[in-house]
Amino acid sequence: MDWDKLRIFHAVADAGSLTAAGDTLHLSQSAVSRQIRGLEEQLNTTLFHRHARGLILTEQGELLFDATRAMTKRLDAASARIRDSEEEVFGELRVTSTVGFGMLWLAPRLSRLYDRYPDLNLDLILEERVLDLPMREADVAIRMKEPAQADLVRKKLLSIRMALFATREYLDRHGAPEDERQIGQHRLICQHPNAIQVAAGAQLVQGLMTHGVPNVLWVNNYFGVGQAVVNHLGIGILPNYMAGDDPRLIRVLPEVESGEVPVFLAYPEELRSSKRVGAFRDFVTEEITAARRAGALDG
Numbered sequence: 001m002d003w004d005k006l007r008i009f010h011a012v013a014d015a016g017s018l019t020a021a022g023d024t025l026h027l028s029q030s031a032v033s034r035q036i037r038g039l040e041e042q043l044n045t046t047l048f049h050r051h052a053r054g055l056i057l058t059e060q061g062e063l064l065f066d067a068t069r070a071m072t073k074r075l076d077a078a079s080a081r082i083r084d085s086e087e088e089v090f091g092e093l094r095v096t097s098t099v100g101f102g103m104l105w106l107a108p109r110l111s112r113l114y115d116r117y118p119d120l121n122l123d124l125i126l127e128e129r130v131l132d133l134p135m136r137e138a139d140v141a142i143r144m145k146e147p148a149q150a151d152l153v154r155k156k157l158l159s160i161r162m163a164l165f166a167t168r169e170y171l172d173r174h175g176a177p178e179d180e181r182q183i184g185q186h187r188l189i190c191q192h193p194n195a196i197q198v199a200a201g202a203q204l205v206q207g208l209m210t211h212g213v214p215n216v217l218w219v220n221n222y223f224g225v226g227q228a229v230v231n232h233l234g235i236g237i238l239p240n241y242m243a244g245d246d247p248r249l250i251r252v253l254p255e256v257e258s259g260e261v262p263v264f265l266a267y268p269e270e271l272r273s274s275k276r277v278g279a280f281r282d283f284v285t286e287e288i289t290a291a292r293r294a295g296a297l298d299g
Helices: 003-015 018-025 028-042 059-083 099-116 168-174 180-185 199-209 223-228 275-293
Strands: 048-051 055-056 091-097 120-126 140-143 152-160 164-167 187-190 213-220 235-238 250-257 261-268
Touching: 003 018, 003 055, 018 028, 055 059, 055 168, 059 120, 091 099, 091 275, 099 120, 099 140, 099 223, 099 235, 120 180, 120 199, 140 168, 140 275, 152 275, 164 199, 168 250, 180 250, 187 199, 199 235, 213 223, 223 235, 261 275
Parallel strands: 091 120, 091 140, 187 213, 187 235
Antiparallel strands: 048 055, 140 261, 152 261, 164 235, 164 250
């Protein structure tokens, strides 16, 4: 099968337009159209439904687009490995993490990474969905559990626990609970039970709710919980690494915390020799070591 035709097909399917694909490929609309017709004749099938607003893939077109998308991701991975310098760290690195860890812990530290590697371009993908690393949805992942996918290099970074936090202003105004039962006298800020989250955090919320909490502020990620807490809205459930990262946060009832949550860094086996991946891995490891020495991390 003609790769050039497949490349043009992929661009058209991705753009949904002959004109847009032509602009991307620096080809005329008529040249793109001829290549698509030639591919359809070669495969003896129709790949696009054509209408005034653009192009829509047929069922056969969807099958071919899935294949070209996988091929493109593999080629991108190979290209990244080829471009990796022997001595320099540069280019794009796609890092995925949960919203909470990415915004509360990772993002505030990235200036030090950029100081060291000014030619590195990070694409930070923050979401709770587990991206497919072997399929190149991201290069590196930081996850709150050990990855189950095969062909991944994985490294345990640390263990965290979910704990209770409030601000001094809130505690001065409403009083600090002396034991877990007094949580029922405060507004609790936490992730909704139906939100994607670590099981240990959900279990802690479930246990605290047995104390008759009269008012709850539900948020769908820990960054939002943190913002609500620092604005004095109540007592929030946050990762324990926040104790050393934000001076506005005061640990409440230190004996009340969740079970351990392991944090793993993972990347595809094919990127084991990548200078970009190695630089990011080493940076995160060094930051965690420094936080431990400063007493801001437990495990």
